[in-house]
Amino acid sequence: MVRITLKDGTCKEFEAAPTAGEVAASIGAGLAKAALGAKVNGELVDLAHRIPTDSTLEIVTAKNRDGTVSAESLYLLRHSCAHVMAEAITRLFPGVQLVYGPPLETNFYYDMSFPPGSVMSTDDFARVEAEMGKIIEENRAFTRFNLPVEEGMEKLTREGSKYKLDNARRAVEAGSNELSWYATGTPGRDWEDLCRGPHVPSTGKIGAFKVLSLASSYWKGDEKSDRLTRVYGTAFATKEELAQFTKQSEEAKKRDHRVLGKQLKLFHIDEMVGQGLVLWTPNGGIVRSELQNFIGTELRRQGYFQVFTPHIGKLELYRTSGHFPYYRESQYPPIIEHDAMAKLADEGCTCGELSNRMAAGEVDGYMLKPMNCPHHIRIFASEPRSYRDLPVRLAEFGTVYRWEQSGEIGGMTRVRGFTQDDAHLFVREDQIAEEVLGCLSIVKLIFGTLGIEDYRVRVGLRDPDSQKYVGDSENWDKAEAACRNAVATLGVPFSEEPGEAAFYGPKIDFVVKDVIGRSWQLGTVQVDYNLPIRFDLSYVGADNKSHRPVMIHRAPFGSMERFVGVLIEHFAGAFPLWLSPEQVRVLPISEKSAEYANELLAALKARGIRASVDHANDRVQAKIKVAAEAKIPYMAVVGPRDAEQRAVSVRARGVEANLGEMSFDAFVDGIAAEFEQRLLSGAPGTVQATLGSASKA
RNA sequence: GCCGCUAUAGCUCAAUUGGCAGAGCACCUGAUUUGUAAUCUGGAGGUUACCGGUUCAAUUCCGGUUAGCGGCUCCA
Numbered sequence: 001m002v003r004i005t006l007k008d009g010t011c012k013e014f015e016a017a018p019t020a021g022e023v024a025a026s027i028g029a030g031l032a033k034a035a036l037g038a039k040v041n042g043e044l045v046d047l048a049h050r051i052p053t054d055s056t057l058e059i060v061t062a063k064n065r066d067g068t069v070s071a072e073s074l075y076l077l078r079h080s081c082a083h084v085m086a087e088a089i090t091r092l093f094p095g096v097q098l099v100y101g102p103p104l105e106t107n108f109y110y111d112m113s114f115p116p117g118s119v120m121s122t123d124d125f126a127r128v129e130a131e132m133g134k135i136i137e138e139n140r141a142f143t144r145f146n147l148p149v150e151e152g153m154e155k156l157t158r159e160g161s162k163y164k165l166d167n168a169r170r171a172v173e174a175g176s177n178e179l180s181w182y183a184t185g186t187p188g189r190d191w192e193d194l195c196r197g198p199h200v201p202s203t204g205k206i207g208a209f210k211v212l213s214l215a216s217s218y219w220k221g222d223e224k225s226d227r228l229t230r231v232y233g234t235a236f237a238t239k240e241e242l243a244q245f246t247k248q249s250e251e252a253k254k255r256d257h258r259v260l261g262k263q264l265k266l267f268h269i270d271e272m273v274g275q276g277l278v279l280w281t282p283n284g285g286i287v288r289s290e291l292q293n294f295i296g297t298e299l300r301r302q303g304y305f306q307v308f309t310p311h312i313g314k315l316e317l318y319r320t321s322g323h324f325p326y327y328r329e330s331q332y333p334p335i336i337e338h339d340a341m342a343k344l345a346d347e348g349c350t351c352g353e354l355s356n357r358m359a360a361g362e363v364d365g366y367m368l369k370p371m372n373c374p375h376h377i378r379i380f381a382s383e384p385r386s387y388r389d390l391p392v393r394l395a396e397f398g399t400v401y402r403w404e405q406s407g408e409i410g411g412m413t414r415v416r417g418f419t420q421d422d423a424h425l426f427v428r429e430d431q432i433a434e435e436v437l438g439c440l441s442i443v444k445l446i447f448g449t450l451g452i453e454d455y456r457v458r459v460g461l462r463d464p465d466s467q468k469y470v471g472d473s474e475n476w477d478k479a480e481a482a483c484r485n486a487v488a489t490l491g492v493p494f495s496e497e498p499g500e501a502a503f504y505g506p507k508i509d510f511v512v513k514d515v516i517g518r519s520w521q522l523g524t525v526q527v528d529y530n531l532p533i534r535f536d537l538s539y540v541g542a543d544n545k546s547h548r549p550v551m552i553h554r555a556p557f558g559s560m561e562r563f564v565g566v567l568i569e570h571f572a573g574a575f576p577l578w579l580s581p582e583q584v585r586v587l588p589i590s591e592k593s594a595e596y597a598n599e600l601l602a603a604l605k606a607r608g609i610r611a612s613v614d615h616a617n618d619r620v621q622a623k624i625k626v627a628a629e630a631k632i633p634y635m636a637v638v639g640p641r642d643a644e645q646r647a648v649s650v651r652a653r654g655v656e657a658n659l660g661e662m663s664f665d666a667f668v669d670g671i672a673a674e675f676e677q678r679l680l681s682g683a684p685g686t687v688q689a690t691l692g693s694a695s696k697a
Numbered sequence: 698g699c700c701g702c703u704a705u706a707g708c709u710c711a712a713u714u715g716g717c718a719g720a721g722c723a724c725c726u727g728a729u730u731u732g733u734a735a736u737c738u739g740g741a742g743g744u745u746a747c748c749g750g751u752u753c754a755a756u757u758c759c760g761g762u763u764a765g766c767g768g769c770u771c772c773a
Contacts, residue, residue, distance in 0.1 A: 230769075406764095516767090
């Protein structure tokens, strides 16, 4: 007797161990038909999975009870579709070896190795999709069969499948005592793949699919290993869901900061200047300086000192910090002095020798700074410090340069030159906790003001097996504890991730996703016991003895480039008033109202508001369209009627209607207040909300 | 750096098998004086990213360079 407890608490009894599918059938024919898989004791399995002992069971269908799309069903569909795609590709490209094909959050991929001379290109997608369509049409069952390890290995060896053999070996190492295959149809006759499953019952259950893109990958993620071709696709239960996905992808593309950056003239990257070097155009410059002013105010409040340091420093500085040898490959090459260069040329020094001699410290030069900390450290060290002076908090919008790999560069989120809203706090050990909290509070303030809610916090800890870290483990333990405690006090969920620490200390990172789902690190707070040692920093304690300070590195925005890039996507280019390059556009109905429009403009400008008048010889409808496309928060339409009453007709971005009239002064005051308070668009207190609620009343 | 794709007017995109490079928007003219998401007219705008090759002829085919896109790898 096997007792199966269902999700609603009811219990079903079976004489012999039933399959998950049989349980579904016992509940109802409709459910059995809709079933794609099952969760037995929380574990996702095939419908054909036999349940030998008392268990809880949940049938997985395309939709949950509440009508939402079930994540488990998508997992099953995509995993199964990966098999279908692999079968189609192996049919069309003989000799292709399969590697690994997992489902992901919004899609799936299959890594494969094409034989020499055989290449798949995007032009082949239609052929592949047609072949996949046939396989789905045939509605063949996914049939699992297991083989003992030895027999399975022998089979894979016979088939010459290098990658699958390796997958099997790892499965065995992980404790499997047998190997499983899935045949798409009948084992021995139809296409099959080594796979641990689970899958949907048959290919026909895949309602909609699409081959998305081609990419390359490395076997086991190791760049020294085999290069593989990765084919991405996606699958859904219905065509409607696929259409929805396609539509969402297109919408996301419109919010992409690279698209909006061009459209709204926020930044420009110029081939003649260099890859990954951002030029902030006037509009982007406004967004950036507003953000910098915002945080600048907070920094003064928290007792930071503003400092300024040059963009380069001697190699010796970075040898001392440890950056030069450690990150040599990802820095712009050093700058060598004229005399030194001439001397080396006379000696017939080769490039290789030069590189070695610079690393060894025999040749000096300068480097574009990859980090601001060494400069700030030298400021701290420039005068004797007493324990009473601490914490010393040095802040700078410091621009740094890193030689990122060419294939990794893109938009504003991954660049070669960027400005960190950097600060370094030199503190006593007993001050660490409070200061880290202070840093976190700035991040919280920024995210709160901008309405960024969708982020995660990562506490990066050292990987005990790695050699890349400097300093002793006792200090590491203390620093890690400080980070953990501070984040816990903050009251936000976080994850601890070993191996994610910087080489000099643990860190707290704030990570957000862009429109295409890629994660980016923004704000960061790092505790560092090591650089003070490397630079032999000290302060005089209350005991009149010399003590070592601890450093905290922090950058709440991270880099201005990346932050603004992410912010453009967050707001879809529709910045709140205080960040908008143009805050108000005055739209005279005709030339007859030009004078009144200019008067309004002057009043706005007198309050520091960024406004303009559209004097174009166009109808107001056209002016509205142009202003709407420029994503300007407010339009003030003025005609003879308004001039007579000293009023303005207000439109707010995103609202396709005239919000109503406001007096000239009330409008100017309202905009100024919304600006000053850095309100989010439509929030209580904004001109939009005031007019909106008035019109409702 | 690696794999695949892409590069045409300021922007978005066309251009049959290789045969005179085109549209919309933006820009400049002129008319219109307009009340809530595009009024009409005319004009200007190009070494088809760059370098080389094949050909009577190259935007189109081939090679290279540069840059962009999607991934991989990396990310102090």
